[in-house]
Amino acid sequence: MGLTKRPDSYYVEFRVIDSADGKSLVLASGVQGARKKRWKVGCLNKTVAREMEAAIKTRILLGQEQTEQAKPVLFKEWAKTYLDMESVKTLRSYQDRVEIMGKQLIPFFGGKILGEIKPADVETYRGQRKKRNGSMASTQTINNDHIVLKHALNVAVRRDLLVSNPAARVPMPDPQNARDRVLSEEEWGKLYQAAKPHLQPVLLLAYQLGQRLSEIVNLTWDRVDLKRGFVTLRSQDTKTKKPRQVPITPDVRGTLQQLAKLRSLATRHVFLYQGEPLKDFRTAFRTALKDAGVIGFKFHDLRHCAATNLRRAGVDTTTAMQIVGHTSPQMWKRYNHIREEDLSQAATKLGKYLQQTTPRTLDGQAESR
Template sequence: MVPFFGGKILSEIRPQDVEAFRGQRRKKNGNPASVQTVNHDHIALKHCLNVAIRRGLLQSNPASKVPMPNPENERDRVLSDEEWSKLYQAAKPHLRPVLLTAYQLGQRFSEIVGLTWDRVDIKRGFITLRSLDTKTKTARQVPMTPDVKMTLQRLAKVRTLTTATTEAVSRHVFTYEGKPLQRVSRSFKTALKDAGISDFRFHDLRHCASTNLRRAGVDTATAMKIVGHKSEKMWKRYNAIEERDLTQAAQKVHKYLQENTRGTLAENIATYSANKRT
């Protein structure tokens, strides 16, 4: 809020300024904020202006005159099985593991690029997200699908080979030219264009993951636990979910994707490797 309102005098802030602020947050290049996030910012702004009113610095609250849309009315764009196959094939090698993790596990972009190897247990098949890693500030255990597990095993092997030849090796799981990934907006946009896919954002991969979990028959509470969607009421139910339930969920979505997607990830990787050698 400070960059937008910092140079304004309180009495000069108008409802249209609040609307412009909301619009700017929603149109931010590369990582636009969700409706829910913008609503939280809006509430914080409204609170600050109410404090100004109580202190006699302002007569009325312009933020109160701007409605906040229901986040439940947000877009819910998901990829068809054919679109996903095209997107994965069109993506550059460093982007593919990122897309796969988002598509099959529903992790947020920040959770993916911030992931370090000390929180990856390949043998057990789980990724640990600490409370400070998640948007909801709630720690969670994410079960790997077989495809994700195989991909991380491959990345770990590459990292081991790199360690033998250089001293500087990133702690981060997802890297580009040896450095932690921070942005993929350009390569993601290129992959979308090459795959012929429109009206799709990186964050929509979370919707894809949720939809695939539901279609695979994973119960709602377990699915929400995996992708990190929760309400206070639902969270009480999450606590009863055991590790074996999460592992079973990962196996279910893997089976669903194998039956409904053209070619397995292993086949796609083999094809890609063969093409690269030729």
């Protein structure tokens, strides 16, 4: 194939296929299905690059150039390559993956050859995973580690470094962590009133529109259309990587209009604290919960409130899912909670409907007696 010069180095390229035993490369210029393989010379000297090209070609002809699959790759080496990949760096969970790799997976799997990791090793990891204080980690925490490991090894499979993914052959148990905490109208009123002024608008968007925390704190004014009444989220703004339009309620519109009047020219962000983009309000949120006397509640539970309120308001499932950003009916059902009062109201509505559309059965029965 020849040489290619790039700013950092010369590169040697050949068209190759794997040998019959899968352990070495075979020159295959013009052969259908052959792939282009590139070697980095490491310098910008063309003479050295020509010598490297000849040496690599000789190794291939002699069957001495191993395939990637034949080369022993340690997990810690692959982990570094994996975390350096652009497709991984763009994931919203990238920083979590870096931490899980560095603090958990590499210390356990780091010295193992990638191809020698077995399902039993994954099971052993799950069994020994502990918190920093030495107690056993929760099932959800262990599952999070497992998901990162599984994805990293899936990428290795796609790159022909592994034949199969051992982490995919180990089941992840259901953490049984579904929450059903929804604020009553009284609790919501107390929480909102107890919140600091900079926190109130954030709580309102989460409670009425069901936006995720990251969607709220990263919201910029170019995403807000007060005239049309929409917040437009781009694919890079959402957890699901799918864009969506969120219609704003009258309360939210009024709040955003007030914030627009005080808008800072120093930043595009909508929600600020002391002139800076709002990032961490955990302390303020905990204080508001305490002052309001609301217990057993998390910020993410506000999405449950929004989903439940949309259903009670009679919004159809498809539209409601679009507003809060759910991609599956199963997730919608998980976030949508039915109280005893809802069931009673449903029976009342059904009774009124039957009275208007069917014969009066009970009166008929009384007359027949």
